[in-house]
Amino acid sequence: MTSSTSSARPYRGMPAEERRAQRRAALLETGLEVLGRHGWAAATVRGVCRQAGLNDRYFYESFTDLDALLLAVVDDQAARGTAVILAAAGSAPPRLRARAHAVVEAIVDFLSADPRRGRILAHEFSAHPLLQQRRRHIIQTLAAIFTAQVHELLEEVPLSAADLHLTALTVTAGLWDLLTTWFRGDLDTGRDHLVDYVVAFLLTTTELAPALQHRLQ
Missing domain, CATH: 1.10.10.60 (Homeodomain-like)
Structure with missing residues (x-):
């Protein structure tokens, strides 16, 4: 045998x-x-x-090696986080403010629920070249979710496809860095204020989009 x-x-x-x-x-x-x-x-x-x-x-x-395990750990957590975002978006009312609040709250609470997630975001992504590459991939995934939500919630999308993609990348990369700074302990603000600020920022970005495209033409 x-x-x-x-x-x-x-x-x-x-x-x-x-x-x-x-x-x-x-x-x-x-x-x-x-x-x-x-x-x-x-x-x-x-x-x-x-x-x-x-x-x-x-x-x-x-x-195959430790790097493969490292990426698998991060990919698993990213997949869990993405599922949380999509679930929050799917269960929230189809209104921009309500959807934005549900999603932002879900992201912050997902990262806060396990201290290891916050530490990885705050310290490990910047310390390892493979995770720096993975960061770009995760941001692209989050930007695609942002774009899909805009198309679902707005009857008329105020930006061209190219500019909406740029906006999505700018927003998601900026929020990534904001949350990284917060979990590192370098922002003196509470969880509720952080959520409210990010929601207000997202709404402001959406409202300013038509004016931005007009200036670019």
């Missing part, structure tokens, strides 16, 4: 694929713990596996 056949057999009633999924989930959770509490600079495969309670060899059935 080959080892691959043996490893594919159920163990204690659990199929091999389910066991692999559990080991991968354990590595992701440990990766989040390392990244979000201690920083990635000191991470090692052996240390991650030891903390996850796994033999080192199980690391490589899911990840």
